[in-house]
Amino acid sequence: MCQSRQQAGRTAVPTTNNTSRISQRRKAAIAEGGPEYAAKRAKLVQTAAVVFREKGYTTATLNDVAERFGTDRASLYYYVGSKEDLLYECISTVLDANLEQGRRIAAGPGTVREKLTELVTLTLKSYEEHYPYAFVYIQEDMSHIAGRSTEWAEELVGKTHEFERLAFDLVSAGIQAGEFRSDLPTGLVTNGLFGMMNWTHRWFVPGHSKHDAAEIAGTFLSIFLDGMART
Template structure:
């Protein structure tokens, strides 16, 4: 159960947000960065609001002027990122291009999002949304719905690709969808945009090419040629 903010602090915090000063926004960004680092190192449940304040070198009362609780801070960042990811996936689904091209864009965009919101989305992946407090039940429900929507979009892309003859049905579409998402999500175990020798674009493009090479019938993306050697030689004659 998160600690209650001091009396009247919520009103002061809301007023400060409404004012929208650059200094206030900058301080909030610093707090999010410090909290994210602790969430990654010590886990969401292992991080207290007091621990975040200590890392910043301020007291809890000062911290409450900027955030109501660690849950509020975490949920606010994650909600915006997850909603944005679903919106991007929907645009890709409805846009022009073949299924392999769309899957390429989707994988790359998801990896970009992991880097942009590092490490909040990675901590979110590790969260058990079925075991959150009552105060976060509405948030948890929305996140589960958004997660389901994202999986449905990937599955739909795969089904469209199979129907149009650009994707090989190497298994059930829903299994392929979870495999694709799981492959990118597993980067939470090793990818750090501040330390990795490969940036998010490199990782995303590499993963997309690996995936499409395994499932595409005729990949037409910016990747090494995949036409069988005999057909390629025949074309030169």
């Protein structure tokens, strides 16, 4: 009797056969692209992002996400296959948009200073626009993601490195063109720039902070560009 009561109180977890059937239903639903299903799945990803922000990805569980979403863990498998799927959706939402715009900025017209201004402004406005997805992206240690031998982890790390390379190449071009001082290591300078931007996740809460993304970007750019200017 005690064992039956304990089992009755547990959250149902799909068995192997059930998981296979749910996986097939999930793939079919995603392929069909019904608006109601897509909206519910997007809401789930948004809920997961909030939970990951509050608890951290490692600590948070699918049960936490399910409870906040107002359902049980078993029902989540109709929308995603795992907690890692949710992390991928949170991060790729931000990264894909930033990378596409970053490529456009780098390949477009303008001086190095103008392009870096656009890139920094893009990064911080994206954080503001895509919060809390962007928070989860910055909060999660990319070295941990890189350590996962999965296709999606390699994809995210590769895209992150490409975005960082855009800034590195712009700084390097500025030095070669004589726009920036040449006595500082390019990699260290670029890391310093990203360090300023990434640290905002510790104190910048869009909609609740004293400064908005545009003001933060302008201040950071003043510090960076003035510091890199040739004297």
